[in-house]
Amino acid sequence: MIEILNPAELVRARATGTLVADILHTLKGRITVGTNLLDIDRWAKAMIIDAGAVSCYVDYAPSFGRGPFGHYICTAVNDAVLHGLPHDYTLADGDLLTLDLAVLLDGIAADSAISFVVGASQPAESLAMIGATERALSAGIAAAAPGARIGDISHAIGSVLSEAGYPINVEFGGHGIGATMHQDPHVSNTGRPGRGYQLRPGLLLALEPWVMADTDELVTDADGWTLRSVTGCRTAHSEHTIAITDDGAEILTLPSLTRP
Template identity: 85%
Template sequence: MIEILNPTLLARAKDTGALVADILQTLKSRSTAGTNLLDIDRWAKTMIFDAGALSCYVDYEPSFGRGPFGHYICTAVNDAVLHGRPYDYALADGDLLTLDLAVSLRGVAADAAISFVVGGTQPPESVAMISATERALAAGIAAAGRPGARTGDISHAIGTVLGEAGYPVNTEFGGHGIGSTMHQDPHIPNTGRPGRGYKLRPGLLLALEPWVMADTAELVTDADGWTLRSATGCRTAHSEHTIAVTEDGAEILTLPKQARS
């Protein structure tokens, strides 16, 4: 299903996006060496409930997972990249952590992810990989804002940045439509051919999410049935924003508070 939101729902989407962004930034500030992933999950739950919002994850049970996800945020560390299920692990200085959060507020969902290195040790290769996903995300958003843009234009823009940075690109999981539910059509792979795919329309919400693994495009699944890791054990990074397609271009709904002013 491809859902086109009316102005009332788009206004709600902006509120949801702001909430997601603010929760992620609060969790990032609290994620220091020694922080347990289960504490991050509990903090996310509290902030979601305090805002009167609903988790898109806790009861999420798609075909590729094993039963309901059962947690309120995805926490992926080092070689984990997607659907990281929180567990009893204390973060260490230099860990590469990805926080991925989706919530629904007043019937409209938003989804975003940030990757960052915990503590004072900042391995250059990890910083470079995070930067590549952020640049690819910016390129995808720019492509979405051009007149007559199609999903293939977004995929091509993202894939060009990731490829030029030297990273293999996996196309099993990528961006997606979002609205009254978290995952909708169209699927937006992280590489593709320009000029192809669905033509974007005002009122369409998209969650764009470039992610990479340092030296492989192959994923393996943890015994928990959810967490996806690099097949080689290499580090990974993931950046995501929810955007709204408008008459004037593409608007990012999940910007941090300092970037919204």
């Protein structure tokens, strides 16, 4: 299903996006060396419930997971990149952490992810990889406009990631979003311009470039959820939910403190 939001629904989508971004911003500021992943999950749960929202993950049970997910946020460390199941792990100096959060508020979902390095040790390779996903995300957003096609977004994202020297996995990518977290169309992280669904105002997309340092192959943990690089290399993931407007694309998942 491809959902097109009306103006009233778009107002609600902005509120959901801001909530997701504010929770991620708060968590990043609270996380230090010694923070446990289960504490992050508890903090996310409290903020979601206090806002009168609902986690998109707790009851999430797709065919590829061992569901339901049962937690409120995805926490992926170092070689883990997607669907990181929170568990009893204490973050160490230099760990690369990805937080991926999807929330439903007033009937509209928003989805966003950030990667950052914990502590004083900031390995250059990790920062470069994070930077590449952030640049790719910006390029994808710049390519998203009414009349453009999904392939234009995929091509923009893939060009940045390829130029940075990273292999690209096409099993998991961006997606439509609206009344539910995952909808059509799929947005691959590489592709050919001019192909695919034509973008229309009111369409919401979650764009999420992610890479692994030296491979495009994933392996699933024994927990049935966490996806890791098959070689054990580090990974990074950046994601925003955007709305296609008459003029281009509006980023919905920006923290309230950055909005005018």
